[in-house]
Amino acid sequence: MSITKLGIPVDAAESRTAAVCINETGDSRVVIAAKGFLLVVDIESGECAQLLFPDGNTEYPYDCFASSNGMFYVGAGNRFYALDPYQLIYVAVLQISQHRDELCGFSYAENLQGHIYVASYPACRLYRYRPEEQDITCYGSMDSEQKYPSYMAVDAYDWVYLGIGTARKNIVAYHPQRSERRTLLHEELRGIGMGQVMQGEDHQVYALLGEHWAKVEQGVVIERLTDNQLPASLYKGTSFDKFHRQLQGKWRLLSHSLSNRELLLKHIDSEQVKVIRLTYKSEGAALSTLISGPDSCIYGTSMHPLHFYSYDPHARGKGEGQNRLINWGPHVIQHGFGGNIAAYTVQGNLLIGAAYPEGRLHLYDVTRPIQTDKASLLANPNGQPSIRNPLCVSSHPEIFRPRCVVALRDQEHVVYGGFPGYGMVGGALCIYHLRSGKEWLIPNSALIEGQSTVSLVEAITDSVLIGGTSIETPGGAEPKAHSACIYTLDLEKRSVMQCWMLREDIREYTLLLVAPNGWIHTITSCSKYLVWDPGCEGVIHEVDLSSWGKVLHSGWLLSVEEECIYGVMGYAIFRIPLDSLQPERLFIPEREITAGLAKVDNELYFAMSAVLCSYSMKEG
Template identity: 40%
Template sequence: MPEQKETLAAFTDHGVPVPANEGRTAAICTNREGETRLVIAARGYAVIVNPQERTSLQVPFPEQHVDYPFASYSSEDGMFYVGAGGMFMVLDPFRGRFTDYARPGLTGEIVGFCFAEDGRGTIYTASYPQCRLMKYEPERKTLTVIGQLDAEEKYPFSLAVDAYGWIYGGIGTERKTIAAVDPVTLQARSLVPDGERRKGQGKVHRGADGRVYGYYDTESGGSEPRWYRLEQGRMSPVTAEQVAKSAYSGTGFETVHRAFPHPWVLLEMSLAEKEVVLLDQSSGQSFPVRLSYETDGADLSPLVAGPDGRIYDTSNHPLQLYRYDPHFGAVENFGGKAIEKGGGGNICAYAVLGGRIAGAAYAGGHVHLIDTTRPIVTDAAAEGRNPQLVTSQEAIYRPRCALAHPDGEHAVFGGYAGYGAIGGGLYIRNVTTGEDELLPNERLVPYHSTVCMVALPGGDLLCGTSVEAPGGGKPKETEGRLYRLDWQAKRVVYSEVPVQGEPEVALMEIDGQGKVHAFTAKHYFVYDPMTRQVIHTENIEEMGGVVRNGLVKDEAGRIYGVRTRSVFRIDTGSFKLVPLHAEPPAITAGLAYVDGRLYFASGKRLWSMAIPGYQR
């Protein structure tokens, strides 16, 4: 158990660096009278844009419900349908209010993952992670669970209904398929042959011609068609030219259902940047509509202390880059355009080499270099953009850790791979020359992902793994491992389980005597790489959960750490965790050190704490 705290220490709240929200889904609604509105749904509310009046209106979710939406739908009569967490909602964008909502009572399910409508105005939707199929009858205002699209897969990406009432779902990610649901029996079956159900996703949509089309990649490398017409539960091959256009445009969180009627055209849309740009074709003029909404800000991600003595960080959904200067107490927000391909992700892990910070971002394993000796340049057309996107690596699609190698030239990144994958890789980049190397999962510990690492004397890496597969895959192992990577040969020397029953070795730091201090969800343990022995283990659940990037060293080599309910120093001689404060704010992301202070995130706010009795 941790010892009593040394002294009380003062915390400082530095405020909300990113007062913005991310638009997660949008639809353009047009009623039978010809009125039209753009609706953007965010965490806890929707914003309605009136193109004629060039105004916006924020409408909170019913019952002050706060959760993330994933998809939305504009019905034939102009209503807006959306789900968030366990709540299904119906918004009348012309009256500016929600007219109905329901909770289907599916524990742990996210409703509204995709939507479709049949010829009678019935709305269909599906949930994650059980692929439950539901129908909503607008006249009766009832939401009913009617089946399941797939018994094993988690992600229902799209829905469509044909003229005969058959319902189709595009499913992923470990074993993709197109599911077909019989309107009489409500039984689902896969239209993709079992041998072709590999990693990926099926896609379906109702075309402008009223017919349903589906797609999946056969991965055969032959001449098999990629597109099919779906009718009465059967697939007929068609060419891409025969596929009628979908009512959806854009990708990811930029997806929009339907288009404006003449004369309006949507050119740009960003809730995070608080602006929509529309084109009036009757005049040929484009104009912005400023979006006004109240927000408590965006959640913050792991922090890093730059070599210039300033704190760098991004927010999470939306991704905006900001910098905090401890000497002036000032936050500088560079917005979402600072990070290429940023969108709805965050920079998850950093390595500092010389005057540069190398960071890896979700979603996509995008690696960025920030030159702290130069100004931040966010204009994509400008010379010398800074930060600079240098690569994207699917093998670390969800980055979790980064390391500056002692050679002073290489940054190493680990994390989870993409959707449907089980096991991530390691990406190594020389930040000076640009030379790089990817070590695929098969060369490391198969079916594991690297989520923490330290450099050992001599340059080899000791890495900790997780067996989780957050992109929809099904874990094949049960316990996280340590493995040693020979830096010169780039091969695994050994791997072993340090703590029985723990699925992840989440954090590690090495002390001046070469002992490695590591943390799992429940335990603190000390590992001796020389003897390959765990020499200390204790349960620390009372200190709270794991905080990403929750360990840091000061200039004297002292190790500090945070968990969700604690701030502590590691006594490396006695293997004691010495609390530095009795009741810190709830800690959600860590950890940076500058001049005797520890900086961390508590939700949407940046905090710091003076280290008690600190001496250089």
């Protein structure tokens, strides 16, 4: 038996911000940052040059910067890069820290001397790069609690200002030569969110203090803006779609998208829009969770960028030339942004997915053709557009990062949950009624407070759910709990019935199943397989699977007919018979499995990074 590679569903990369570089002679280049490389675009010729990061670095950038003299700066992982976009060479490659988990380049600023300041995550350290000396200096952490230094500016007196958050917003003013640090936000203003600062012309700096902006200088507030009128920002766009600086002359940069492989320009007089096609080579976008739909096709999305794809295992019998693997593109998932569908379930003809970001719930009727907003309007230019398919029907920041969704046996409701948004601790659950569209949010305070539900299954008793929690806080807040738990929830009363702490050292119950006899099966984030008997309230079986690699969300499924569990972990395809409860590793992959799991007939489907794969369980 072996693994079959079915192909790369999404041959695309994601733009991770961009910058417009203009040198002393007025020549311009647009540089787009991506995972593992930079793409330099010559606006005049339309030519694209792809430059891989040195040393085989394939980390993600988070922001980038164009200096006043046209140089380009970006951080990826713990590396800082200075690029000459005209000579197409890296003039400096520097390691900012010995810590591999420190990520460089969450924000940037340039002082009057042309020195580049850059901030890191999660230690919130401030660094200074001097182009002439090509050296980098660390000034230490600017906030010992918060992790995201997402905004930066520097004034004419070399005071550096950082907008920091997420659980408690902060604005820090720091003078490198004096080692003097001040906090500009009063305690009553330091709620959930991100401190904001903005760089104006002539090194004027503005800070958002509560609801009003103020001009700051030499580390103090010198003038409050009563009408909140600010000069034009040097940044356009939001998140990874933003870009630093703007083109000169008659053309303006509108947007950049490696996912769409296009850069859009607009003429300021004629308003003509020009498209420059972006050419680059990609290893493909990593795949997220996948599922077998109601039609026995495999469905999933990629991550960064989000594209929706499908694979039909039976396509060969449907006619010559039938394409089994189809990338439906970046616009199919409504409000997809740069996230992914992280959890799926099936109810009738509906494929139902819960997506990051913003905790969005999507419904896809597999019996109807895919219908996007744009295609709908083109088909009905003078009438009401037809119903979009897939359709986003719900969104909750309290479930900003969904991890689980379950369709109930009543065939009318689905329930989904996950982690909350930035700076928050403990996620909610949402009950959604498929026919009416009504929904009910169960807040975290009514569940296991300070913990998030990341695995969910319906108990053998109707109207009772079993949830597995996580104490982790991927949105930047500090955890409040010390051990995760498994709980039962009365759906009619929307209240917790029982709560069990199986082991004190468990941080997350990543996978959860309930067997026909009512026993609860789980695999924890530390790869412990546990079987819990709710009747005697005890662990009746335990196996350490850590040698099999990482546990994967949605990485297993129950086969009632075969009376076993099938699953995948980082370095294992496995089976667990319900009679013996002894996990059996069926196959050891050469490369790490990164996402799962779906089953159609005798085939298991999963992903190895960007590659969709299958494993046949047929004998011989």
